Structure formats: structure tokens, C-alpha cells
Amino acid sequence: MSLPAGIKWTEAETAFDRDHLWHPYSSMAQPAQVWPVARAEGVRLYLEDGRVLLDGMSSWWSAIHGYQHPQLDAALQSQISQMSHVMFGGLTHQPAVELGRRLVALTPPSLDQVFIADSGSVSVEVALKMAVQYQQARGLKEKTKVAALLGGYHGDTLGAMSVCDPQQGMHRLFRAGLPEQVFVPRPSLAYGEVWQEEALAPLEQLLQNQHHQLAALILEPVVQGAGGMYFYHPEYLRQARWLCDAYDVLLIADEIATGFGRTGHLFACEMAGIEPDLMCVGKALTGGYMTLAATLTRRDIALTISQGEAGGLMHGPTFMANPLACRVACASLDLLLENDWAQQVAGLEAGLKAGLAPLVGHPAVAQVRVLGGIGVVQMHQPVEMARLQPACVEAGIWIRPFNRLIYMMPPYVMSAGDLTQLTASLVQVIEQVYAPTASAVATAP
Numbered sequence: 001m002s003l004p005a006g007i008k009w010t011e012a013e014t015a016f017d018r019d020h021l022w023h024p025y026s027s028m029a030q031p032a033q034v035w036p037v038a039r040a041e042g043v044r045l046y047l048e049d050g051r052v053l054l055d056g057m058s059s060w061w062s063a064i065h066g067y068q069h070p071q072l073d074a075a076l077q078s079q080i081s082q083m084s085h086v087m088f089g090g091l092t093h094q095p096a097v098e099l100g101r102r103l104v105a106l107t108p109p110s111l112d113q114v115f116i117a118d119s120g121s122v123s124v125e126v127a128l129k130m131a132v133q134y135q136q137a138r139g140l141k142e143k144t145k146v147a148a149l150l151g152g153y154h155g156d157t158l159g160a161m162s163v164c165d166p167q168q169g170m171h172r173l174f175r176a177g178l179p180e181q182v183f184v185p186r187p188s189l190a191y192g193e194v195w196q197e198e199a200l201a202p203l204e205q206l207l208q209n210q211h212h213q214l215a216a217l218i219l220e221p222v223v224q225g226a227g228g229m230y231f232y233h234p235e236y237l238r239q240a241r242w243l244c245d246a247y248d249v250l251l252i253a254d255e256i257a258t259g260f261g262r263t264g265h266l267f268a269c270e271m272a273g274i275e276p277d278l279m280c281v282g283k284a285l286t287g288g289y290m291t292l293a294a295t296l297t298r299r300d301i302a303l304t305i306s307q308g309e310a311g312g313l314m315h316g317p318t319f320m321a322n323p324l325a326c327r328v329a330c331a332s333l334d335l336l337l338e339n340d341w342a343q344q345v346a347g348l349e350a351g352l353k354a355g356l357a358p359l360v361g362h363p364a365v366a367q368v369r370v371l372g373g374i375g376v377v378q379m380h381q382p383v384e385m386a387r388l389q390p391a392c393v394e395a396g397i398w399i400r401p402f403n404r405l406i407y408m409m410p411p412y413v414m415s416a417g418d419l420t421q422l423t424a425s426l427v428q429v430i431e432q433v434y435a436p437t438a439s440a441v442a443t444a445p
């Protein structure tokens with residue numbers, strides 16, 4: 001029922017899309033193939049051509065309860081009949097208050113001041129501005145820069161880009177025009193390795209040398225997502241917290257990908273038993289229904305910002321705290337708790353480990369790693385998207401690899417049977433595409 005009756009997806013729609021619509025990180029000169037989706041339900045995407053795909057991506061970490069969930073649909077429908085939007089300047093409403101209550105209750109106890117933002121990148125911008133305004137308000141005018149980890153990813157807007165990996169990241173060509181930040185190598189010890197104090201030395205040195213100009217350290221706790229799907233040792237995070245305190249630098253945890261249970265912990269910071277000074281959440285916040293994010297901080301930080309020269313936080317988007325988005329976020333968070341997310345994610349972890357195990361030792365595969373509901377197959381060479389993605393669609397699964405990484409983070413509600421099918425199909429595709437004979441055929445003239 002996605003389109004009015006009588007309107008069909010034809011070659012004309014495909015052509016218009018190709019000729020006029022940007023897709024994420026896309027080329028208009030050589031548009032990559034895209035697959036038209038007619039509708040989505042549960043853990044399945046129904047393509048316009050009638051094919052059905054098992055969803056391995058949760059629409060980029062977000063659709064954790066699956067598509068067209070009756071409770072989420074109902075929440076939106078009832079909110080539409082009240083109001084879809086009103087400005088948040090000078091007005092407020094129940095959906096915002098209810099969302100704020102839930103976020104304050106779920107996130108670490110010290111974080112109780114909520115800025116509701118319109119996307120993950122915006123919540124990162126807000127966190128960076130909060131950090132700088134906080135230091136300014138304390139009279140520490142030199143503390144204007146932010147430290148970040150190489151291999152990190154924090155979003156696509158200019159401020160967020162400035163703390164993404166400047167060498168390897170997708171934003172490197174903007175480098176010259178961005179605020180200049182400082183970087184430290186990504187944590188050398190992976191999740192599961194034996195902790196060694198030396199792993200902390202680069203961060204310690206950086207803070208020691210540059211703390212006077214640092215407002216904050218921003219990092220993705222334990223799981224670096226779009227910058228490399230790398231899982232690092234939680235002890236690094238615990239010690240980073242300690243170092244930030246020692247050098248009077250705020251710690252910003254970007255939990256936009258990791259938040260709401262994806263790692264097997266409600267927030268990845270819990271793996272290190274720490275509380276950040278600022279925290280960004282997004283992605284799964286609305287269960288994948290609408291764009292929404294939030295930046296949380298402590299009351300003392302909020303008060304200091306508010307007592308500074310500006311007299312408040314200098315940010316306020318037009319669609320701040322959109323009631324529809326807040327309402328569906330409330331319903332999604334309620335569902336998360338009702339559904340026993342911990343058990344769901346533990347089930348995903350077991351299924352991903354078992355299902356991806358056949359790829360361990362495959363000559364094209366460098367490493368297979370699984371943490372919570374995240375399964376990563378790291379290849380030796382960059383993935384040939386134009387071959388792998390159609391092969392996956394042909395096999396009835398939806399995943400979206402980048403660079404050397406073939407990864408999945410299925411919806412929490414995926415059944416064991418569907419997960420087995422998803423991983424088995426991926427294994428089959430990789431074995432096919434990377435079979436010695438197949439590559440010989442592909443490279444033939």
C-alpha cells in the first residue's frame with residue numbers, strides 16, 4: 001500500500017532516480033545500482049520486482065524492532081491525530097517530556113540534561129558546541145579543540161567531520177577547510193586481547209601535551225562503526241575516562257551506533273563501567289521510523305554553559321523535538337524494555353558466531369568478529385560492491401558492505417531460523433564470489 005493504487009514502479013521511476021536523486025555517498029556520473037523497495041515488514045524488505053530480502057542491516061543500525069511494528073505504527077497514528085509538529089521555541093509538549101523522562105532513566109545516572117536533536121550528526125555538533133561553550137564559560141578560552149581517535153566516525157556535517165578520521169575516513173578531502181582537531185591512533189588492543197598499559201600511552205601523551213587547548217575527547221565507546229567496524233578493549237575506555245578527569249578534558253561518548261543494546265549492553269560505556277560527560281544517541285532511538293537523536297549531559301555542565309557569556313546553548317533547529325519523532329521514540333524505547341533486548345541481542349550474538357564461523361580461515365577473509373548483534377567479516381581486499389551486492393540480493397539478503405568490511409547488524413526481532421538463513425546465504429555468496437574459478441572468470445577479458 002506504499003503508493004496510490006494504479007501507480008507502478010516502471011523503467012521511468014528507475015530512470016528518474018538515476019538521473020535526479022542523490023543517494024548516500026553516491027556519484028551522479030556513474031550511479032550505482034539501487035533496488036526499489038515497495039514495502040517492508042518484520043525483518044523483510046519487499047522489492048518492487050516481487051523479490052523478498054532478509055534484512056541484515058536494520059537500515060543502518062536503526063530498525064531494531066523490524067519494519068511496520070504494530071506498536072510503533074499505532075504510536076505514530078495516534079500522534080498524527082494530535083499534532084505532527086509545533087515549534088519547540090517557547091512551546092513544549094507531552095511527547096518531548098515523555099522522551100526526556102525515558103532517556104534520563106535509561107542513560108547513565110549523571111546524565112540528566114537532554115537536547116533533542118534532529119539527526120546523529122546534529123547531536124554530535126551539539127556535543128562539540130556544548131564542550132566548547134562549557135570551557136569558555138569557565139574562562140578557559142584556549143580550550144577550543146577536540147581530540148578524537150583515528151578510525152572514528154561521527155557524522156557528515158562539518159563539525160562532526162572535523163573529528164572523523166582525517167586520513168582514512170570518507171571526509172579526508174575536506175580536511176583543509178575544517179576546524180583543526182587533534183588525533184590519537186585508534187586503541188591498539190582489540191576487544192578480547194590481554195590488556196597492556198602501553199596501549200594507553202598515545203592518549204596519555206596527547207592529553208599531557210595538549211590538554212590546555214582541549215575542550216573534549218570524543219570517541220565511539222568500544223565499537224568504532226563506519227570508520228572500520230573495529231572493537232577495542234573496554235579498559236582503554238575506562239582509563240580514558242580517568243585521563244580526561246586528570247587533565248580537565250570533557251569526555252564525549254558517541255553512542256549513536258552502539259546505544260540501546262546493540263553491543264549486548266544497553267550502552268557500550270557500561271562495558272567499561274564509566275559515565276561520559278556528554279553522550280550522543282540516535283540511530284535506533286526511534287526504532288528506525290524517523291530521524292531523531294539526542295545529546296545528554298550533566299546538570300553542572302548545563303548550568304555552567306547557561307551562566308556563560310552567551311546565556312544559553314547556541315543551538316535550536318527548526319524541527320527540534322518533533323512530536324511525531326519523539327512519540328515513536330518513546331514507543332520504541334518501551335518496546336526495547338518489554339522485549340527483553342538483552343536476550344534478543346544474546347541470541348543474535350550466538351547466531352552470528354555460529355553462522356559466520358564457516359568463513360574463518362577462508363583465503364579471502366582476514367578476520368571474522370562478532371560482538372553483541374554486530375557481525376563483521378573483514379576481507380583482505382576492498383569488496384567489489386558491483387559484484388557482491390547484486391549477488392546478495394540474488395541470494396535474498398540485504399547487506400551493504402564498505403571497503404574491506406562485510407558486516408551485518410540484524411533487527412533484534414530476527415528469529416533464529418531467519419538468522420541462520422541470513423548468515424548461510426552470506427557464506428554462500430562469499431564462497432561463490434571469492435571462489436578461485438569465479439574470480440578467474442571475472443577478470444577474463
Ligand SMILES: *Cc1c(COP(=O)(O)O)cnc(C)c1O
Pocket residue numbers: 119120121122124153154155156220225226254255256257282283
Ligand atoms: C551514524 C553515526 C553518526 C551520524 O548520524 P546521522 O544520523 O547519520 O547523522 C554519528 N556517529 C556515529 C557513531 C554513527 O554511527
